[in-house]
Amino acid sequence: MTxxxxxxxxxxxxxxxxVSRVLNGNYPVAxxxxxxxxxxxxxxxxxxxxxASSLAAATSDLVGILVNDIADPFFGIMAGAAQTEIGGxxxxxxxxxxxxxxxxxxxxxxxxxxxxxxxxxQRQRAAAVILTGGAVEDPAHQAAMAAKLxxxxxxxxxxxLCGRPPLPEGEAVVAALxxxxxxxxRRLTExxxxxxxxRIGYVAGPVERTTTRHRLEGHRDAMAAAGLYGDDxxxxxxxxxxRDEDRLTVHGPYDRRSGYDATLELxxxxxxxxxxxxxxxxxxxxxxxxxxxxxxxIPEDISVAGFDDLPFSVDAVPALTTVRLPLxxxxxxxxxxxxxxxxxPPGGIATIAAELMVRGSTAPPRK
Amino acid sequence: MTxxxxxxxxxxxxxxxxVSRVLNGNYPVAxxxxxxxxxxxxxxxxxxxxxASSLAAATSDLVGILVNDIADPFFGIMAGAAQTEIGGxxxxxxxxxxxxxxxxxxxxxxxxxxxxxxxxxQRQRAAAVILTGGAVEDPAHQAAMAAKLxxxxxxxxxxxLCGRPPLPEGEAVVAALxxxxxxxxRRLTExxxxxxxxRIGYVAGPVERTTTRHRLEGHRDAMAAAGLYGDDxxxxxxxxxxRDEDRLTVHGPYDRRSGYDATLELxxxxxxxxxxxxxxxxxxxxxxxxxxxxxxxIPEDISVAGFDDLPFSVDAVPALTTVRLPLxxxxxxxxxxxxxxxxxPPGGIATIAAELMVRGSTAPPRK
DNA sequence: TACCGCATAGAAAGCGCTTGCTACGGCTGT
DNA sequence: ACAGCCGTAGCAAGCGCTTTCTATGCGGTA
Numbered sequence: 172m173t174x175x176x177x178x179x180x181x182x183x184x185x186x187x188x189x190v191s192r193v194l195n196g197n198y199p200v201a202x203x204x205x206x207x208x209x210x211x212x213x214x215x216x217x218x219x220x221x222x223a224s225s226l227a228a229a230t231s232d233l234v235g236i237l238v239n240d241i242a243d244p245f246f247g248i249m250a251g252a253a254q255t256e257i258g259g260x261x262x263x264x265x266x267x268x269x270x271x272x273x274x275x276x277x278x279x280x281x282x283x284x285x286x287x288x289x290x291x292x293q294r295q296r297a298a299a300v301i302l303t304g305g306a307v308e309d310p311a312h313q314a315a316m317a318a319k320l321x322x323x324x325x326x327x328x329x330x331x332l333c334g335r336p337p338l339p340e341g342e343a344v345v346a347a348l349x350x351x352x353x354x355x356x357r358r359l360t361e362x363x364x365x366x367x368x369x370r371i372g373y374v375a376g377p378v379e380r381t382t383t384r385h386r387l388e389g390h391r392d393a394m395a396a397a398g399l400y401g402d403d404x405x406x407x408x409x410x411x412x413x414r415d416e417d418r419l420t421v422h423g424p425y426d427r428r429s430g431y432d433a434t435l436e437l438x439x440x441x442x443x444x445x446x447x448x449x450x451x452x453x454x455x456x457x458x459x460x461x462x463x464x465x466x467x468x469i470p471e472d473i474s475v476a477g478f479d480d481l482p483f484s485v486d487a488v489p490a491l492t493t494v495r496l497p498l499x500x501x502x503x504x505x506x507x508x509x510x511x512x513x514x515x516p517p518g519g520i521a522t523i524a525a526e527l528m529v530r531g532s533t534a535p536p537r538k
Numbered sequence: 539m540t541x542x543x544x545x546x547x548x549x550x551x552x553x554x555x556x557v558s559r560v561l562n563g564n565y566p567v568a569x570x571x572x573x574x575x576x577x578x579x580x581x582x583x584x585x586x587x588x589x590a591s592s593l594a595a596a597t598s599d600l601v602g603i604l605v606n607d608i609a610d611p612f613f614g615i616m617a618g619a620a621q622t623e624i625g626g627x628x629x630x631x632x633x634x635x636x637x638x639x640x641x642x643x644x645x646x647x648x649x650x651x652x653x654x655x656x657x658x659x660q661r662q663r664a665a666a667v668i669l670t671g672g673a674v675e676d677p678a679h680q681a682a683m684a685a686k687l688x689x690x691x692x693x694x695x696x697x698x699l700c701g702r703p704p705l706p707e708g709e710a711v712v713a714a715l716x717x718x719x720x721x722x723x724r725r726l727t728e729x730x731x732x733x734x735x736x737r738i739g740y741v742a743g744p745v746e747r748t749t750t751r752h753r754l755e756g757h758r759d760a761m762a763a764a765g766l767y768g769d770d771x772x773x774x775x776x777x778x779x780x781r782d783e784d785r786l787t788v789h790g791p792y793d794r795r796s797g798y799d800a801t802l803e804l805x806x807x808x809x810x811x812x813x814x815x816x817x818x819x820x821x822x823x824x825x826x827x828x829x830x831x832x833x834x835x836i837p838e839d840i841s842v843a844g845f846d847d848l849p850f851s852v853d854a855v856p857a858l859t860t861v862r863l864p865l866x867x868x869x870x871x872x873x874x875x876x877x878x879x880x881x882x883p884p885g886g887i888a889t890i891a892a893e894l895m896v897r898g899s900t901a902p903p904r905k
Numbered sequence: 906t907a908c909c910g911c912a913t914a915g916a917a918a919g920c921g922c923t924t925g926c927t928a929c930g931g932c933t934g935t
Numbered sequence: 936a937c938a939g940c941c942g943t944a945g946c947a948a949g950c951g952c953t954t955t956c957t958a959t960g961c962g963g964t965a
Contacts, residue, residue, distance in 0.1 A: 173693065175921060186945045191923060198924090201943065216689075221661035222598060223921035225589035226950050232658075241621070241642065242614035251608045254644045258651065272658040274641030275608065277621045284625065291599075291639040294588035322583075326540065427849055456853040463855070482794055486823040488830070488855040542951060553915045558953060565954090568913065590951035593920050908964085915958075920951105927946075933939090 174217045183211035194219065225296055230327065232271045234299045234509055235292040237285060241277040243425065243453065244481050249303050249333055249502030250275045256506030257299075271298060271510070280377070280424075282312040289319045292328070299329035299509035303502070305382030306335050313339070320344065333505035334496070336381050337520050346508045346515040348501050348523055352382055352478075355494035355525030356389025359476055360448060362492070362527060364397045366535045368446040368474065372437035373420045374430055374458055376450040383422070383450060386478060390448060391416060425450060430457025438465060445473060445536035452477035452484045452493055459487065459532070470534035480528055489531030496525055541584045550578035561586065592663055597694065599638045601666045601876055602659040604652060608644040610792065610820065611848050616670050616700055616869030617642045623873030638665060638877070647744070647791075649679040656686045659695070666696035666876035670869070672749030673702050680706070687711065700872035701863075703748050704887050713875045713882040715868050715890055719749055719845075722861035722892030723756025726843055727815060729859070729894060731764045733902045735813040735841065739804035740787045741797055741825055743817040750789070750817060753845060757815060758783060792817060797824025805832060812840060812903035819844035819851045819860055826854065826899070837901035847895055856898030863892055 180187040185204060192198040193208040200208075211217075225231035234257050238246035257273035276292075278285040285307075292300055300323060306313070317338055320330050324343040332338075337347035363371055373390055376383035394416075421436050423429030430449055434457070437444060447462070449455035455477030462473050469475050469489060477484060480495035501523055507513035547554040552571060559565040560575040567575075578584075592598040601624050605613035624640035643659075645652040652674075659667055667690060673680070684705055687697050691710040699705075704714035730738055740757055743750035761783075788803050790796030797816055801824070804811060814829070816822035822844030829840050836842050836856060844851060847862035868890055874880035 177921080187922075188924075188946080189944060192944090195923080199942065204943080218657060218660050218689075220593070220663070220921050221658075222589040222592035222663060223950090224923075226587070226593050226952085227921075227923040229923090229950070231589060233662075235641070240614075241608070241618045242611050244609050244611060244614075247607075247609035247611075247614055251644050251646070254608070255646070258644075258654070270654060270658060272643075272655075272662070274602070274643055276639075276641060277618050277625075279618070279622070287625070287637060288639075290585060291588075291637060293585050295600075295639070296587070296589060322585075427853060453850075456850055459855075460853045483820075483823055483850055486794060486827045487853075488826075544951080554952075555916080555954080556914060559914090562953080566912065571914080587951050590920090591953075593922085594951075594953040596920070596953090906965100910961100910963090912961085913959085916956090918953105918955085920953085923948105923950085925946105925948090928944085930941105930943095932941085935937095 173220075174215045175220070176217075179208065179211045179215055179217050182215060183208045229296065231296045231298060233292070233295050233297045234271050234273045234301070235288065235297050236273060236275040236301045237278055237288055237303060238275055239278055239280040239304045240425070241275065244483075245451065245453075245479050245498065246303055248481075248498040249505070252499045252502030253301055253333070253506035253509070256503050256512070257510055273506075280307075280380075282307050282309065282315075286312075286315060286319060289316075289323065293319070293323055293326065296326065297323075297328050299331065301331045301333055301505050301509050302335055303333045303505070304335060305376075305380040308379045308381060308384065317343065329509050329511065331505045331508045333501055334382075334498075334523075336385075344519060346505075346519045346521070348505055348508075348521050350382075350496050350501070350523050351525045352385035353389040353392070355478065355496070355527070356386040356448075357393045358389075358525075358527045359478070359492075359494050360390045360393035361397075362529060363446050363448070363474065363476065363533060364393060366474070366533060368536050370441060370444050371419065371446045371448060372434070372441065372444045374433040374437065374447060374449045374454050375420055375422045376425050376454075378422050386450060387420070419444070423454075425454060427453055427457035427460070430454035430459075431461045432457075434458040434461035435465070438462075446476070446533070447473060448476050450478060452479045452481045452491060455484075455491055455493070455532075456487065459491075470532050471537065474533040474536070476533055485530070487532065492530045492533040493528050494525045495528050497523060541582045542587070543584075546575065546578045546582055546584050549582060550575045596663065598663045598665060600659070600662050600664040601638050601640045601668070602655065602664050603640060603642040603668045604645055604655055604670060605642055606645055606647040606671045607792070608642065611850075612818065612820075612846055612865065613670055615848075615865040616872070619866045619869030620668055620700070620873035620876070623870050623879070624877055640873075647674075647747075649674050649676065649682075653679075653682060653686060656683075656690065660686070660690055660693065663693065664690075664695050666698065668698045668700055668872050668876050669702055670700045670872070671702060672743075672747040675746045675748060675751065684710065696876050696878065698872045698875045700868055701749075701865075701890075703752075711886060713872075713886045713888070715872055715875075715888050717749075717863050717868070717890050718892045719752035720756040720759070722845065722863070722894070723753040723815075724760045725756075725892075725894045726845070726859075726861050727757045727760035728764075729896060730813050730815070730841060730843065730900060731760060733841070733900060735903050737808060737811050738786065738813045738815060739801070739808065739811045741800040741804070741814060741816045741821050742787055742789045743792050743821075745789050753817060754787070786811070790821075792821060794820050794824035794827070797821035798828045799824075801825040801828035802832070805829075813843070813900070814840060815843050817845060819846045819848045819858060822851075822858055822860070822899075823854065826858075837899055838904065841900040841903070843900055852897070854899065859897045859900040860895050861892045862895050864890060 332347035421433035477493040699714035788800035
């Protein structure tokens with residue numbers, strides 16, 4: 172029924188070993204023999220049995236890319252970039268020689284699914300795994316992840332982090348490419364402060380996500396440095412500041428709906444807000460909609476800012492002030508790292524700069 | 539080094555066969571034995587060797603989802619929905635029992651890569667394959683695809699089409715869920731005609747893509763039915779109509795940049811245009827930017843419409859008139875079909891309705 | 906009491922490939 | 936002219952699992 176290596180060997184009048192070597196190209200085979208084998212492969216329409224091959228060789232050509240939300244271009248762009256580096260050009264002959272199978276796995280942000288996918292990938296003896304985007308900070312989960320990754324690395328799977336902070340003990344990992352979320356967040360808020368804003372609302376991402384925390388910390392660093400939230404360091408002062416921070420921060424998922432709802436909430440809590448900083452561009456879009464539905468103008472009445480600089484942000488009206496993350500470049504680099512085509516940065520850790528993009532959605536507050 | 543079935547068997551003091559049966563749960567095993575085995579599995583931190591298992595059982599738990607552009611939420615939404623049906627909830631125990639590994643593969647719209655991925659999936663003896671989105675209409679490629687899919691089906695892989703028209707001879711396929719692109723396109727243009735528009739520009743997708751052709755045909759059907767492009771059926775008249783159609787149509791990729799450039803081109807060719815229909819929402823966003831950069835207002839000077847109703851479309855300013863496709867539902871259904879959890883529609887073909895969403899970006903043309 | 910059948914466990918034969926080792930010419934070097 | 940090599944090809948032993956077939960022990964029944 173199905174064609175096997177042995178069939179090809181018979182037709183080419185060579186041993187199975189020779190066919191295998193022709194196909195893998197890691198052993199000298201005379202040109203004439205090779206040609207005969209290749210013709211037999213074509214004639215018989217032979218397709219390698221992946222499982223058998225992986226079993227015998229104890230490795231597979233699977234590369235897994237884990238993303239938190241596949242419907243979010245933030246991940247799509249990174250994953251796509253990584254795939255271009257991993258998949259190779261593809262010759263269309265259907266022969267697929269030397270290709271790796273780059274596949275993306277959607278965790279939906281669930282720690283359990285993240286672990287499950289890792290196990291599944293481990294089962295397949297994946298050649299490499301790329302983890303993208305923020306991590307969940309729950310200690311139990313972090314420990315489980317670290318253990319799992321260590322085991323993967325042990326089994327020869329290359330592990331690369333992309334847009335995710337390094338592990339506590341990062342030995343298991345080939346490389347970690349971390350975005351400068353904190354710095355980006357800080358510069359964004361500094362921009363707003365420079366424009367003269369003082370009461371700034373913050374629509375944050377889900378709690379316990381590193382991305383969320385880092386961006387928020389950047390924001391608060393800037394606020395604190397400006398003496399906002401007060402620099403009253405007495406116990407009472409600190410409490411008051413904390414209350415202030417909390418009042419002006421709302422957490423929610425990274426989607427437009429959350430941005431919409433949170434902004435309405437912020438507006439209710441503090442009508443005097445003159446700017447809203449969103450956890451990312453998608454959230455910013457929802458925030459903008461809420462502001463407009465409230466009958467307010469952007470940026471005249473309220474400034475809005477996002478994060479990521481996704482492609483649609485420049486088309487928002489007005490164009491969104493945001494922080495650009497080089498998602499494509501980072502994804503591509505992660506792909507190369509996973510393939511061993513690029514040497515890891517010193518220490519295995521690289522921080523990727525975030526660039527402030529000032530556009531029309533931010534302006535000085537009205538007097 | 540690595541733990542094998544035999545190690546588990548030894549520790550549980552049973553035969554490897556018994557361990558295998560406990561893990562696969564398709565053979566009676568006494569409760570006490572099962573428990574002993576399970577404990578041994580946990581103690582040893584055993585992870586099944588996927589390749590070995592697939593080799594012996596001649597099937598794998600891989601399910602491939604092919605998408606044209608992973609950075610496009612159009613595909614992300616479908617793929618994510620399909621994955622939720624396939625991956626199961628995941629128990630977080632890391633045991634990953636009975637799970638399928640749903641993976642998405644990004645073809646980038648390239649026929650060669652599409653074929654390559656199919657070969658790679660065939661190699662892995664994938665349990666199922668879901669093809670999403672429009673197909674390329676090149677006859678050679680179509681034939682190659684049909685052959686490849688037939689071979690996959692032959693090998694026991696379930697093939698499901700989602701948002702893609704059925705194959706010429708669809709026997710190889712479990713089911714085809716096709717969007718009513720033509721009907722949606724027609725109703726969208728009828729809406730514009732009803733508003734009073736007569737000179738309507740069309741920013742189409744890439745040529746040779748089924749999606750592109752169907753949406754465009756819907757548009758032209760509506761135009762023709764309204765007597766636009768003339769109903770002159772003489773040879774000369776037909777030629778004139780065709781020229782008119784071509785002058786008001788520009789093709790390009792499904793991205794914002796293409797929408798921007800094409801709209802500028804359309805405006806140059808025919809300054810009297812009162813509406814622009816875009817191939818999809820992303821393109822519509824680019825088109826809107828171009829219109830605004832030209833100093834024109836939407837919808838007062840020019841109406842704009844998209845297709846797909848992606849989440850961001852409602853947040854555009856003004857909100858985008860578009861055609862809603864139930865992407866999530868379709869993806870989920872494709873996932874269930876791929877898992878054999880749902881019986882295929884009669885004839886294996888289902889057409890999925892497209893619903894017109896009238897919003898602020900379209901209005902009657904100025905007198 | 907003797908027999909049959911069911912429930913459960915084990916033995917062993919592969920699944921299709923990779924790869925270390927061996928075998929065999931013909932060439933080169935002295 | 937002979938030894939030693941290099942370049943190729945084949946042999947055969949697994950890789951770790953699934954599954955068919957067989958073995959065993961037990962309870963129930965005649």
